[in-house]
Amino acid sequence: xxxxxxxxxxxxxxxxxxxxxxxxxxxxxxxxxxxxxxxxxxxxxxxxxxxxxxxxxxxxxxxxxxxxxxxxxxxxxxxxxxxxxxxxxxxxxxxxxxxxxxxxxxxxxxxxxxxxxxxxxxxxxxxxxxxxxxxxxxxxxxxxxxxxxxxxxxxxxxxxxxxxxxxxxxxxxxxxxxxxxxxxxxxxxxxxxxxxxxxxxxxxxxxxxxxxxxxxxxxxxxxxxxxxxxxxxxxxxxxxxxxxxxxxxxxxxxxxxxxxxxxxxxxxxxxxxxxxxxxxxxxxxxxxxxxxxxxxxxxxxxxxxxxxxxxxxxxxxxxxxxxxxxxxxxxxxxxxxxxxxxxxxxxxxxxxxxxxxxxxxxx
Amino acid sequence: xxxxxxxxxxxxxxxxxxxxxxxxxxxxxxxxxxxxxxxxxxxxxxxxxxxxxxxxxxxxxxxxxxxxxxxxxxxxxxxxxxxxxxxxxxxxxxxxxxxxxxxxxxxxxxxxxxxxxxxxxxxxxxxxxxxxxxxxxxxxxxxxxxxxxxxxxxxxxxxxxxxxxx
Numbered sequence: 001x002x003x004x005x006x007x008x009x010x011x012x013x014x015x016x017x018x019x020x021x022x023x024x025x026x027x028x029x030x031x032x033x034x035x036x037x038x039x040x041x042x043x044x045x046x047x048x049x050x051x052x053x054x055x056x057x058x059x060x061x062x063x064x065x066x067x068x069x070x071x072x073x074x075x076x077x078x079x080x081x082x083x084x085x086x087x088x089x090x091x092x093x094x095x096x097x098x099x100x101x102x103x104x105x106x107x108x109x110x111x112x113x114x115x116x117x118x119x120x121x122x123x124x125x126x127x128x129x130x131x132x133x134x135x136x137x138x139x140x141x142x143x144x145x146x147x148x149x150x151x152x153x154x155x156x157x158x159x160x161x162x163x164x165x166x167x168x169x170x171x172x173x174x175x176x177x178x179x180x181x182x183x184x185x186x187x188x189x190x191x192x193x194x195x196x197x198x199x200x201x202x203x204x205x206x207x208x209x210x211x212x213x214x215x216x217x218x219x220x221x222x223x224x225x226x227x228x229x230x231x232x233x234x235x236x237x238x239x240x241x242x243x244x245x246x247x248x249x250x251x252x253x254x255x256x257x258x259x260x261x262x263x264x265x266x267x268x269x270x271x272x273x274x275x276x277x278x279x280x281x282x283x284x285x286x287x288x289x290x291x292x293x294x295x296x297x298x299x300x301x302x303x304x305x306x307x308x309x310x311x312x313x314x315x316x317x318x319x320x321x322x323x324x325x326x327x328x329x330x331x332x333x334x335x336x337x338x339x340x341x342x343x344x345x346x347x348x349x350x351x352x353x354x355x356x357x358x359x360x361x362x363x
Numbered sequence: 364x365x366x367x368x369x370x371x372x373x374x375x376x377x378x379x380x381x382x383x384x385x386x387x388x389x390x391x392x393x394x395x396x397x398x399x400x401x402x403x404x405x406x407x408x409x410x411x412x413x414x415x416x417x418x419x420x421x422x423x424x425x426x427x428x429x430x431x432x433x434x435x436x437x438x439x440x441x442x443x444x445x446x447x448x449x450x451x452x453x454x455x456x457x458x459x460x461x462x463x464x465x466x467x468x469x470x471x472x473x474x475x476x477x478x479x480x481x482x483x484x485x486x487x488x489x490x491x492x493x494x495x496x497x498x499x500x501x502x503x504x505x506x507x508x509x510x511x512x513x514x515x516x517x518x519x520x521x522x523x524x525x526x527x528x529x
Contacts, residue, residue, distance in 0.1 A: 041383065042383050044387075045389070286377060290376045291373070345370055349369040
C-alpha cells in the first residue's frame with residue numbers, strides 16, 4: 001500500500017466503503033438520468049429536461065416524490081418478507097463493488113481478492129432471492145408469475161454468463177479482478193469476441209432489462225414483482241434495477257474492456273473505468289430500445305439452445321488455444337476467435353429452432 | 364443466402380434506432396412553444412360579440428345542457444339590454460349549437476384552450492369574461508368569415524432541421 005492513510009487496513013476499509021456507497025448511489029442516479037435522457041433521441045423526443053439544467057435533477061425530484069408517497073402493504077401479504085425483499089435485492093449491488101478495481105492496483109476495497117470473479121458471480125445471483133421474496137410476499141398472482149420467470153431466467157442465464165467469464169479466466173490464469181484487468185495486452189472483448197457477446201446477452205437477462213424484461217412485462221403481468229410496492233420500497237426496487245445495471249456494466253468494463261487501464265492511467269484510471277462502464281451502459285440502452293421483448297419459451301430456448309452450447313464451444317476453443325500456445329496467447333489469435341465467433345453464430349442460428357411454434361418468414 | 368436470421372436482422376434493427384438519434388425531435392416544448400390549433404377549433408370558451416347581440420336568447424334555448432343563462436331588460440331605445448350572460452364552461456360540452464343557432468352571428472367559439480382553474484366557480488364565465496375584446500380570439504367554427512382570416516393549423520413545430528409546413 002503506497003501512501004499513508006491507506007496503509008492502515010481499517011482506514012483503507014473506511015475510505016473505500018465510503019467510495020463504494022457514494023459511487024453506487026451517484027452512479028445509479030446518473031444511470032437513471034442517462035437512460036431516461038438517452039431514450040429521448042431514440043424516440044424522437046427530448047427526455048426529462050425540466051428539473052434543473054438539462055433535467056439533471058430529475059432523478060432526485062423523482063426520489064423525493066416517491067419517498068413522500070404512501071407505503072401500502074397489501075392485505076394477506078407476508079409482511080416480513082415483503083419488507084425485507086427490497087433490501088435483499090439492493091444489497092448484492094453494494095457487495096459486488098467490493099472487488100471491483102476502480103483505479104490502479106489498489107484502487108478498490110479488495111480488488112486483489114484471489115477469487116474475485118467467482119465472488120462477483122456468486123453475489124450477483126443473490127438478487128434473485130430478493131426478487132422471489134417480493135413476488136412471493138406480495139400475495140399477488142402476477143408478482144408470483146413474475147418471480148417464477150425471474151428465477152427461471154436467472155438460473156438459465158447464469159450458465160452462459162459464467163462460461164463466458166471462464167474463457168477469460170482460462171487465458172489469464174487467475175480469478176482476481178486486478179489480474180484480469182492486466183491479464184493480456186489485448187482487451188478481452190477483442191480477444192474473445194464471442195465470450196463478450198454472450199456475456200452482454202446473458203448479463204442483460206441477468207439484470208432483467210432490455211429484451212429480457214419478462215419479469216415486468218407490462219402488457220402481460222402488469223408490473224411484475226413490484227406491483228404491490230409503493231413509496232420507499234418501490235424506490236429501492238428502482239434503485240436496485242439500475243444498480244444491477246451499474247454493477248454488470250462495471251463487471252463487463254473490468255473483465256472485457258480492461259477496466260482502469262488506459263492512457264495516463266496513473267492519474268486517470270478512475271475516469272477510464274467510469275467511461276468504460278458508461279460505454280457498456282449506453283450499449284445496453286441501445287439494445288433495450290431496439291429489440292422487442294422475448295416470449296418466455298424464446299427466453300429459455302435462447303439460453304439453453306443458443307448461448308449455452310456456444311459458450312461451451314467458445315471455452316473449448318480458448319482452451320485449445322491456451323494449450324497450443326502454452327499459456328501465452330499472442331495477440332493475432334483474436335482473428336481466429338473472430339472467425340470462430342462468426343462461424344458459430346451462423347451455425348447456431350441455422351440450428352436454432354423453437355419447439356413447433358416457429359414459422360419461417362420469407363424476407 | 365439471406366442473413367436475416369443469422370444476426371443481420373438484429374444489426375438492421377440497431378441501425379434503424381441509431382438513425383433516429385440523428386433525426387430532429389418532434390416534441391413540442393409546450394409552455395414555451397405552441398402549435399397553431401385548427402381553424403375550426405372548439406376552444407375552451409365562448410366569445411360573445413356585445414354589439415351584435417340582441418338578447419333574443421336563442422342560444423340559451425338551443426343549449427342541450429341548459430347552460431347559458433341570459434337575463435335581459437328593456438333599454439331606452441326599446442331594445443333589449445343584456446343584463447347577465449353567463450356560461451358554465453365546466454358543464455359545456457362544446458357542441459357549438461348556440462353558435463350555430465345565433466341569428467345575428469353574435470356568438471363564437473374561442474381558440475383559447477388554457478382555462479384550467481383551481482375552483483369550479485372560476486369556470487362560470489360572466490358577460491365581461493366572454494365579451495369580444497383584444498385578448499379574445501374567435502374560432503372559425505360555423506363562421507367562414509372568421510375562418511378565412513386564421514392561420515393554418517400546424518401539427519408539428521417548424522424547427523430548423525424540418526421541412527417547413529405550408
